[in-house]
Amino acid sequence: MTKPRSRRGGGRPTIADVARKAGVGAITVSRALREPGRVSEDLRRQIQAAVDELGYIPDPNARALASARAEVFGVLVPSLTNNVFAEVVRGIYDSLSDSPFRIQMGNTHYSGLEEERLLQLFASQRPAALIVAGIDQTPLSRKLLETAGCPVVQVMETGPDPVDMLVGFSHFDGGRTATEHLIEKGYRRIGFIGARMDPRSQRRLAGYRAAMQAAGLYDPRLVTTTPLLSSVTLGRELLRDALAKMPTLDGVFCNNDDIALGVLFECHRAAIAVPKTIGIVGFNDLDMMQSAFPSVTSIRTHRYEIGRRAVAMALAAIAGQRPQQRIVDLGFELRRRESTTR
Template identity: 75%
Template sequence: MARRRRGGGKPTIADVARRAGVGAITVSRALREPDRVSEDLRNQIATAIEELGYVPDRNARALASARDDIVAVLVPSLTNNVFAEVVRGLYDGLGDSHLQLHLGNTHYSGIEEERLLRVFLSQRPSALVVSGIDQTPAARAMLQKAGCPVVQIMETGSNPVDMMIGFSHFEGGRTVTRHLVEMGYRRIGFIGARMDPRSQRRMAGYRAVVEEAGLYDPRLVTTTPTPSSVSLGRELLRHALAKSPDLDAVFCNNDDLALGALFECNRSALAVPGRIGIAGFNDLDMMEVAFPSLTSVRTHRYEIGRRAVAMVRAALSGTRQPEHVVDVGFELKIRESTSRK
């Protein structure tokens, strides 16, 4: 694939040097540190590059300089809006640096994460960004030996491989649930899909509050390993109501489920928030617009992405800040869907 005949093919730096009548190293410098080359030569070189259509070879550069400008990123999903925004933040955080993002999709699988880590490590990246704190032991070992800055994102924990930026999902779950309790709901259900470690911790937060309030009932919990979607939200709410017809509120593990739950209520003429209260998690754009508007927990995923890259850049430039674990928090957005008169 993309095979070139040995010796043949694209112009190299030597071709440019010859044409510009300078040494190869000067061309190399003109490209990387223009200040150190006189303007005359710089122009000649630029002309030669233009005429030849020269494109430097990153592989050769990386090999020779034993450095690479790649930041390898592992996320569990690209279709999940939450991670899509994290990635957007990562890109924006790059700014004018020469860093490049290399994305890997683990599909919520530890094994796959391990495999991708191996693949990416063979690129000798400048830095590694991984999602969550539940790496397999092997993956964690690889991260520790990577010899480059590592950032774990989306969660906080007490045992970072290197750096960490995120928030506490457990606290997030507690906060929403506490709100529902305070609003007077008594038969508060939980519906969750996929149930990755972060979902689990949100559910644990739910359970902690509900138990403390003496309202816990396992029949109020409905989960499935199936990936989350709006249609699944509808189904899960239906199941939940079938199991516990007296359900009077649901904490939906994410906003897609919440939207699906809302639609189900609309369709079944169950008044929201009168008959049933609904809360989601992440606070996607649509939550505020929905009718009724939906209570959710605003997570700062874009900011997490941006700041993760900032941390990487700081670490690479030697000015690594002291704090290795950053908690960006979250924000409960109370809206119509849980405001019982």
């Protein structure tokens, strides 16, 4: 009976303080904040005044504990520095910045095992939604997603059988379109150069292969890959490797723009004329591709928009309106530039 008041909480106002000041019950304050429509105009105003005066901020932990549901979006990406995912993440952050939802991000480092570990961790927090990159989850990961009990959005790809919702585009089609463009421009000995052959890269390679085979141009020696992480420097090395294997190479489809830039630089350094001697196509269309000299043809993808759309779909699902379209294909565009203009 001695200590009347919070010994632990550092004196921050609680919902009870607001309720007392506004002359209402605590539960009414809670409602006024979460479902304003269910509280009369009068009380709502009174409560808002008390909130403002006290500087009350609800404790998300207490809220999560009591409601068995955290206002958190779990986001899982394979890399934080890869510009492509950084843009998706930026879209997610921007879309969520004015909502009560926080973001819990995880970096899987392209590892299925790490993805399982993080998913387990995330699911244990009962997130409001999960956004994960790719559709190639391990069986355990997929089960974790299915039983997470919240909307799930897979991003960056398209496909027939998402766990729940899916936003992205076809890497296969992207790879094929890029390759067909080179063929159309008259290139014949067209190589594929790729680092870090994750599932999306594999699909781009498959698209390349399909286009080459359809044109009767495919030769496995035209493909040069490595498990190393993409970088501009690696692009240079891979072009050297490719040329060593196949000196008559007259075009390259690069798995991404970093590689493409490295290839371009290596061409400069080796005095190989672009687009005359070798044509170059990149993937993702980072800003620098339009400014490079010569400017580089690339497949434009809509990373930021994918992040935004994923959040929008998750938010709708949380609000109970499951979208009529569970699978959204945002497509891509071929940006024709100097590196393939001859």
